[in-house]
Amino acid sequence: MISLMDTHIHLDAPELNGQGLDLLSEAQRYGISHFVVPGVRVSGWSGMLALAKNTENVYLAPGLHPANADQWTTSAEHQLKELTVEPKVVAIGEIGLDGTVGIALQRQEMVFRAQLQIALDAGLPVLLHSRKTTGRVLDILRELEVGKRVSGVWHGFSGSLQVAQELFALGFKIGVGPILLRKNARKLPEAVKVLPASALVLETDLPDMAERPEVLLKVAEKVAELRGVSLEEVAWTTTENARQLFF
Numbered sequence: 001m002i003s004l005m006d007t008h009i010h011l012d013a014p015e016l017n018g019q020g021l022d023l024l025s026e027a028q029r030y031g032i033s034h035f036v037v038p039g040v041r042v043s044g045w046s047g048m049l050a051l052a053k054n055t056e057n058v059y060l061a062p063g064l065h066p067a068n069a070d071q072w073t074t075s076a077e078h079q080l081k082e083l084t085v086e087p088k089v090v091a092i093g094e095i096g097l098d099g100t101v102g103i104a105l106q107r108q109e110m111v112f113r114a115q116l117q118i119a120l121d122a123g124l125p126v127l128l129h130s131r132k133t134t135g136r137v138l139d140i141l142r143e144l145e146v147g148k149r150v151s152g153v154w155h156g157f158s159g160s161l162q163v164a165q166e167l168f169a170l171g172f173k174i175g176v177g178p179i180l181l182r183k184n185a186r187k188l189p190e191a192v193k194v195l196p197a198s199a200l201v202l203e204t205d206l207p208d209m210a211e212r213p214e215v216l217l218k219v220a221e222k223v224a225e226l227r228g229v230s231l232e233e234v235a236w237t238t239t240e241n242a243r244q245l246f247f
């Protein structure tokens with residue numbers, strides 16, 4: 001039996017109407033055994049924590065999505081710092097910059113930096129979200145030496161091999177998700193083929209990018225096909241990469 005880890009799954013998303021736990025038992029039938037739930041909004045953090053406390057193999061990456069950067073307050077900062085000591089909290093996420101949302105990038109960057117600082121202080125890796133902001137995010141990660149100090153995952157990666165290699169050199173993993181399954185995907189398959197095995201972790205980003213949890217298995221199968229290795233090898237390597245990062 002293979003064991004896969006979904007490093008980015010929004011089990012607490014309002015769209016799931018509280019059915020996240022049903023998805024977990026479904027996922028387990030496909031060998032998906034471990035899950036990391038990233039934060040999106042401040043009001044979601046307590047529910048995420050309750051879910052993780054009550055559910056085996058569900059871990060948390062609380063944080064504020066850049067699209068919600070306007071929710072950042074002293075109280076939010078306080079709450080996030082307190083969450084870092086919870087045993088089930090394995091990362092801070094999903095944090096970063098998003099050039100497609102209606103919040104000034106200056107504001108987003110202030111909130112991103114504050115959350116990076118919390119992760120660095122707590123020694124926790126980060127789950128990064130970046131859209132149309134690759135250069136700026138890379139500059140900040142380099143400046144603060146985030147990769148070297150705590151590492152993390154560039155979630156939903158869709159960039160070029162060159163950017164992936166740069167991220168890996170900085171100390172980050174590449175979060176490979178359902179974008180890989182798109183018929184018109186060009187850059188990501190090329191990167192997945194060439195990157196070192198130790199660079200890759202898997203994710204669904206459910207419910208945004210996938211409706212069913214077993215999409216993770218399809219992503220793993222595609223990675224295996226592209227790299228010319230067995231599904232078992234992809235499962236073992238990606239799960240081990242994630243384990244080393246988070247546990």
Ligand SMILES: [Zn+2]
Nearest residue numbers: 008038094205
């Ligand atoms: Zn997400």
